[in-house]
Amino acid sequence: xKFKRSERLIDMTNYLLAHxxxxxxxxxxxxxxxxxxxxxxEDLTIIxxxxxxxxxxxxxxxxxxxxxxxxxxxxxxxxxTAFIDHLCSVIASPERLLPGGYLYMTDILGHPETxxxxxxxxxxxxxxxxxxxxxxMATKGIPLAYAVANYLNVPVVIVRRDNKVTEGPTxxxxxxxxxxxxxxxxxxxxxxxxxxxxxxxxxxxxKAGGTVKGMVSLLEExxxxxxxxxxxxxxxxxxxxxxxxxxxxxKLTEVDERDKIISVSRGNYVNN
Numbered sequence: 001x002k003f004k005r006s007e008r009l010i011d012m013t014n015y016l017l018a019h020x021x022x023x024x025x026x027x028x029x030x031x032x033x034x035x036x037x038x039x040x041x042e043d044l045t046i047i048x049x050x051x052x053x054x055x056x057x058x059x060x061x062x063x064x065x066x067x068x069x070x071x072x073x074x075x076x077x078x079x080x081t082a083f084i085d086h087l088c089s090v091i092a093s094p095e096r097l098l099p100g101g102y103l104y105m106t107d108i109l110g111h112p113e114t115x116x117x118x119x120x121x122x123x124x125x126x127x128x129x130x131x132x133x134x135x136x137m138a139t140k141g142i143p144l145a146y147a148v149a150n151y152l153n154v155p156v157v158i159v160r161r162d163n164k165v166t167e168g169p170t171x172x173x174x175x176x177x178x179x180x181x182x183x184x185x186x187x188x189x190x191x192x193x194x195x196x197x198x199x200x201x202x203x204x205x206x207k208a209g210g211t212v213k214g215m216v217s218l219l220e221e222x223x224x225x226x227x228x229x230x231x232x233x234x235x236x237x238x239x240x241x242x243x244x245x246x247x248x249x250x251k252l253t254e255v256d257e258r259d260k261i262i263s264v265s266r267g268n269y270v271n272n
Contacts, residue, residue, distance in 0.1 A: 003033040005043070012040075013047055016059070016071040021127075021153040025068035044069055055079055057127065072127040073120060073151040080121045081270050084249055087114075091233070091250065094260040101255045103262065105233075109143050109204060118249065119147025122202060122230050125247065125269070126152065131200045131227045133157055133193060135219070137186070137211055141203040144232055148202050157192040157199075159215055161185060167192075171221050175214030186214050188222075197224045206231040209243035216243075234267060 003011070012029060029040045048059040055076030059069050087108070096104045108114055122144075134156045136145035142158060149156045163170055167189040177184050193199070201215050212229055219226055234248035237255070248267030255262055 003035065005039075008033050008035065008040075008043055009046065012043060016047065016069075017056075019153060020057075020071050020073050020123075020151055023062060023068045023070050025066075028068070057124070060128075073123050074127065075120055075124045077270075080124070081266070083117055083121065084266055084270065087118075088250055088264045088266065091252075092262045092264050094262060097255070097257065097260055097262060099257075101257055103252075103255070105140070105204070109140055115143045115147045116150075118144060118232060119149075120151055121249065121269070122148045122247075123151030125230070126200055126228060129200075129227050130198055132198045133200070133224075135159060135193075135199050135201050135215055136203055137215065140205070144204055145202045148200070148230075152200075157188060159186050159188050159218060161187070163187055171218065173214065173218055173221060175210060175217060177208075177210040184210075184214075186211075186218060188218055193219075193222045193224060195223045197222070198227045199224050200227045201229045202231075203229075204232045205235070206233070206243070206246070206248070207235040208238050209241050209246075212246070213242045230269075231267075233264075 016024070026037045026040050030037050044059060051057050051059065055074060057072050057074035059071055061067070061069055090108065091103065098104055131152055132154055134145045134149040134152070134154060136142055136156065136158060138158050138160045145156045161184065169190045170187040171190055172185055172187040174183050174185055176182070199219055201212060203212060206212055216226060229243060229246040231246060231248050233250045233252055236251050236253045247269050249269050251265050251267045253263045253265055
């Protein structure tokens with residue numbers, strides 16, 4: 001079946017967006033559309049230019065017989081900043097304040113469009129870093145981890161606080177909670193992470209950073225490599241931070257229970 005060029009462009013774009021980070025050969029597209037490689041190459045140039053102009057991402061070309069083209073997700077800095085500013089205004093609503101100074105975040109982390117955008121913003125920062133696995137801590141970080149993983153087209157591993165019979169043999173470590181200074185345990189299935197994997201840690205909230213530091217220590221047990229650490233919200237009301245190198249989208253600067261004031265600002269993602 002012979003495709004019109006407009007049909008090829010639409011289908012190729014859809015295929016590339018659905019398979020981010022995957023190397024696709026020109027032969028695959030040529031056979032798929034019964035077209036010459038020269039025509040496919042021209043189509044890919046159009047798609048690449050459009051992606052870059054619209055801030056969707058870019059296409060990278062790998063030369064040689066085993067080469068091809070690969071879609072890497074992206075986002076314009078002003079679009080990411082505007083979205084982060086919007087989230088700041090949403091989180092700063094006094095109605096989110098819970099007893100004990102906690103914030104209600106379930107609606108944000110449960111909204112598909114919002115979580116999808118957060119995932120895209122984070123993934124865009126690591127699109128060219130050869131990340132192989134996303135790691136998070138159960139439970140609230142799971143939606144964010146899967147959103148990022150979807151754009152990087154990599155698996156997710158979930159660290160838990162207790163053993164699950166369905167996980168099989170596990171590796172466990174003890175770590176010190178940064179906020180409560182209590183000794184806690186985290187476990188990860190031995191089958192979930194291959195030795196030497198390049199791992200991006202993604203979590204919803206970080207206070208002192210004890211949980212994140214624990215995950216970093218867990219990576220060492222698997223002889224895995226840390227690609228980076230990104231959190232949705234970091235708390236600024238902390239004397240000692242256990243993690244130095246990390247990226248945050250939003251910074252929580254003050255929570256006043258008595259006057260019901262929540263102060264938030266952009267995290268360091270905007271300046272990175």
